[in-house]
Each structure stands twice: as structure tokens, then as C-alpha cells.
Amino acid sequence: MGKGGSRLGAGRPGWRGKTEHCRSLDVRRFASANMLRTGMWSWQWRDAVTGEEVASIGVIGQTYSVVLAYTAGGEAIRTRVPIVRTDCGFGGSRPWFACPSCSRRVALLFLRSRHFACRHCHRLSYGSQAADLCGRAWRRQRKIEARLGPDWRRPPHMHLKTYERLLKAILACERQRDAWLSGAVARLMGGLEALQKRFPNLIGVSD
Ligand SMILES: [Zn+2]
Structure with missing residues (x-):
């Protein structure tokens, strides 16, 4: 996913596009885009077929968390998501999101009703x-x-x-x-x- 993360540039972080159909964030993709460190980043969702950008959010990297910054329905929203790590042997560690709603350790967060939370909180099957x-x-x-x-x-x-x-x-x-x-x-x-x-x-x- 080379194109997912990029330095936050001229664009103001916010929602572009009309729908917020179950957009998800994957902590592994954040890690491979090197976004789990201090800095300001942006994350884009692209149309799987056409490659066009359909939405984006700002991601503020902090030492043990990321702050998701976006606007939804005209409201500016900031959500802090703790990043926890588990040992995976060989001296490495695996990052996880702690769900902002239930603190469960998860790899994926989903956007529903303007808020990011895990699959369990959103009752997604x-x-x-x-x-x-x-x-x-x-x-x-x-x-x-x-x-x-x-x-x-x-x-x-x-x-x-x-x-x-x-x-x-x-x-x-x-x-x-x-x-x-x-x-x-x-x-x-x-x-x-x-x-x-x-x-x-x-x-x-x-x-
Ligand atoms: Zn949850």
C-alpha cells in the first residue's frame, strides 16, 4: 500500500466525498506507511477500481497514540487512538489500535455514524x-x-x-x-x- 499514507501537505484534513460507507483503518497499513511515529500525516481511501481518492483524514502521530482528525457532517472531530504493542518474538513487536470506544485491542477500526470504533462496538458482521x-x-x-x-x-x-x-x-x-x-x-x-x-x-x- 505504497500510496496510502503521505505527508500532510497543502490539503486541509477533512472528508471529501459524499458517503462514509464503512471506511476502515488498518494499523498494519499505518505501520508499513511508517505513520506510527511523531508527525502529521494524511490517510486516503481510494476507489479500488479507478484508484481515485474518495476520502481522507489527518493523522497526528504521537509517541503512544495517533489522533485522527477529520470533519464529518460539518463537525470537526479529533479522536485519540492509543497504540499498543505486543511482543512477536525475535525482538520485534506488533502494533494494535486500542478501540477508542471499548479499548479492545484490534487491527481494524471502522467509521460509522461519524466515529471510528472496532467491529464489535459498531456491531458489524x-x-x-x-x-x-x-x-x-x-x-x-x-x-x-x-x-x-x-x-x-x-x-x-x-x-x-x-x-x-x-x-x-x-x-x-x-x-x-x-x-x-x-x-x-x-x-x-x-x-x-x-x-x-x-x-x-x-x-x-x-x-
Ligand atoms: Zn470497540
């Missing part, structure tokens, strides 16, 4: 994260499709390279949704089977 991904893939695809002509045709002014890139991005969105849907269907079928085993006489599935 992996399923809802997957559903989120699916919804995002749809929205991303609709945005890209708006730039193309009917039936994904190339608008006359568009460079061929741009067009090819957008088509690839659309296909990636479709693949992402397919992957989620096949997982969702498998879960549903698994649930039905379990129910049928428990209540063989109650559920009549006919076709």
Missing part, C-alpha cells in the same frame, strides 16, 4: 460488510455507466484508453457483485438445509 461492498459496487458501476453512452458504447469524445479502463472497471464491479451474490445464495441454501434437517415435517419444499 462480516456479512454486512460484504453487503456494503456489494452496494458500493453497484453505485460505482452506475457512476461509470453515466460516463458512457447507451449500452456501454464509447462516447465520441472519449479516448479509447479511457474507455477501455472504464469497461474494465465495470467488469470488476460485476465480478465483485457476483462473488457476493454466490456467497449469499450459498449461505441461504445452507440455512434452508439446516432447517429442513431440524424440522423435516414442517418445511415442505416442492418444485
Whole structure:
């Protein structure tokens, strides 16, 4: 993730982009971007497909914590997140976030309702994260499709390279949704089977 962290430059830290759909921070990425030290940094989220920056926050590195600085809904928010380290042998250590809400030691913090906290505090399940991904893939695809002509045709002014890139991005969105849907269907079928085993006489599935 070479591009994730960068020195806080001219840009004012704050939210750019409209949605705050479950953005996450990974302490391992902070570590590999060398942001767990004193300094002012910024963190950007990029669109997985187009690589465009969709949001960013300011990160103020302190000795045993980071301060997340951002604005959400017009409100300037500062959240201090302690960094704890566990010994991982060979003289090295592994960093963790201490969740600002419950102090649990976690690798990931998620943004929901303007605040960063761990998965447990936000009551996020992996399923809802997957559903989120699916919804995002749809929205991303609709945005890209708006730039193309009917039936994904190339608008006359568009460079061929741009067009090819957008088509690839659309296909990636479709693949992402397919992957989620096949997982969702498998879960549903698994649930039905379990129910049928428990209540063989109650559920009549006919076709
Ligand atoms: Zn928590």
C-alpha cells in the first residue's frame, strides 16, 4: 500500500466525498506507511477500481497514540487512538489500535455514524460488510455507466484508453457483485438445509 499514507501537505484534513460507507483503518497499513511515529500525516481511501481518492483524514502521530482528525457532517472531530504493542518474538513487536470506544485491542477500526470504533462496538458482521461492498459496487458501476453512452458504447469524445479502463472497471464491479451474490445464495441454501434437517415435517419444499 505504497500510496496510502503521505505527508500532510497543502490539503486541509477533512472528508471529501459524499458517503462514509464503512471506511476502515488498518494499523498494519499505518505501520508499513511508517505513520506510527511523531508527525502529521494524511490517510486516503481510494476507489479500488479507478484508484481515485474518495476520502481522507489527518493523522497526528504521537509517541503512544495517533489522533485522527477529520470533519464529518460539518463537525470537526479529533479522536485519540492509543497504540499498543505486543511482543512477536525475535525482538520485534506488533502494533494494535486500542478501540477508542471499548479499548479492545484490534487491527481494524471502522467509521460509522461519524466515529471510528472496532467491529464489535459498531456491531458489524462480516456479512454486512460484504453487503456494503456489494452496494458500493453497484453505485460505482452506475457512476461509470453515466460516463458512457447507451449500452456501454464509447462516447465520441472519449479516448479509447479511457474507455477501455472504464469497461474494465465495470467488469470488476460485476465480478465483485457476483462473488457476493454466490456467497449469499450459498449461505441461504445452507440455512434452508439446516432447517429442513431440524424440522423435516414442517418445511415442505416442492418444485
Ligand atoms: Zn470497540
